[in-house]
Amino acid sequence: MPTKYTQQYLDNILSYDAMNAFIEAAQNYVNARIAWGEGKVPYGYRGGWSGFQFFFNRETTKKNIIAMKKVLKICKNSRTLLSAKKNRIRELKTEFSEGGRGIELVDAFLDTSFSESSAYVASGLNRSQSFIITDSQFYKKRKALGDGGFGHTDSFESDNGNRLAIKHVFNGGNSKNALEFEMKIFNRVYQNLYVGKFASTQVQSSEQVSSLSRTKSYTSLLESGRIRKIDTKFGKRDVVNSVLMPEIGGTSLKDFASKNPKEFMVHSDDIFLNIFNFLHELHFNLKMVHGDCHDDNVMIIDEFHNIFLIDYGEAERMTYYNQMNWSAMMTADLLMGLSYYIYLRQLCSGKVKKTVSRDQVEGLCKKFELKRWMGSDGICYDIALFSYYQLSFITKKLGYMQKDW
Ligand SMILES: Nc1ncnc2c1ncn2[C@@H]1O[C@H](COP(=O)(O)OP(=O)(O)O)[C@@H](O)[C@H]1O
Ligand SMILES: [Mg+2]
Secondary structure, three states: OOOHHHHHHHHHHOOOOHHHHHHHHHHHHHHHHHHHHOOOOOHHHOOOEEOOEEOOOHHHHHHHHHHHHHHHHHHHOOOOOHHHHHHHHHHHHHHOOOOOHHHHHHHHHHOEEEOOOEEEEOOOOOOOOOEEEEOOEEEEEEEEEEEOOOEEEEEEEEOOOOEEEEEEEEOOOOOHHHHHHHHHHHHHHHHHHHHHHHHHHHOOOHHHHHHHHHOOOOOEEEEEEEEEEEEEOOEEEEEEEEEEEEOOOOEEHHHHHHHOHHHHHHHHHHHHHHHHHHHHHHHHHOOEEOOOOOOOOEEEOOOOOOEEEOOOOOOEEOOOOOHHHHHHHHHHHHHHHHHHHHHHHHHHHOOOOOOOOHHHHHHHHHHOOHHHHOOOOOOOOOHHHHHHHHHHHHHHHHHHHHHOO
16 A cells, blocks of 8 residues: 555646655645644654564655755756656655655656656555556556557556556657657547548447547647566566557457458458558558558458557658658558468468469459549559569569568
8 A cells, every 4th residue: 555645646647747646745745744744743643663663764854854855856857857857756766764754755767758738657565556646537447458669558447447558668769759759649630531531430328428529639749757667478678758549449450350360351341441451541542651551550440341550659640851752651551461461361261372473462453442532643553463563572572572481
């Protein structure tokens, strides 16, 4: 059980942001000790005896007050960045007495990653379990979702069944700016191609619907300002930043194909038509490219094989600077889709073929209506020419994929 001020801090994250919750708890800690020092509170009230050693004395309390006041000053300095604040607070830890309430509160604060409206408190001293507080709701860890090259993702659930995914980004991975960009893109795609399309069927309770429509941003970047250790499949890894996003329920295409190869063979056309439809909306309505649409980043979200692409770590928005390359960038998404269709069909049917014919590619382009991308101002004049030009790329890509079998 956390002690009084830590508890106060944890409770207050629900109503304020983590920084203000900490400032209030720390201020209460200081005030209570000053009151005691001035004799306003009976002596025994401060914890009494423990193992025949007196818990508190005026000297240590005075030192603790001074240390906490220094911490408060650092927190209140609006010009100092979070990471610098946390580094200096960590240095001040030696000035507190060990085992006291002050240091416990400071540790809880240092263990929190937060944005203005959300906080993630790592397990450890505070509670037996990590938890997230966002939109005034308490979320508990449900399970690990996956380990990617750049981070570890966990699923968290609130009492009323809302789910969030938190991706802990390994130290040395994407910068804070890159992560903010990734979350912005995820948020926009999620609002347009998930909430706008599926929320009414996916979300059951009216409480959840209202919490969806109330929230404007579904994503945030949680900064901890210091390195934390996170448990992953590959052991403990160092993490500085974490990103919060809605969990996309369902099965990844990779899992779906490897666990149900027969079913994949039956539904692969539906699945990939949904992928190309998604890419079309992404490219033309949202003016974005995904940049990494492999089978682990495709989520099959329901029994109709609707899909949603996750992981916008490589995504781009069309800008003045990249518009000259925009055709090539859209082409890359399409080629990834076509290559995975061929690859997964071969994998699931057990019929490995090293070569692809131009007719085959042209047939797939027709099946998935890639004509939508063609034309005099499209990515290529027509499907026939597109298949002719891209055949060698798809063959090469297939070769790489088959090496990993
Ligand atoms: N929003 C999400 N909903 C559900 N699962 C997710 C979500 N984000 C990530 N995952 C799971 O975690 C894995 C790794 O996340 P991803 O964003 O792809 O990270 P990386 O950039 O390391 O590839 C994914 O393949 C997926 O299984
Ligand atoms: Mg990924």
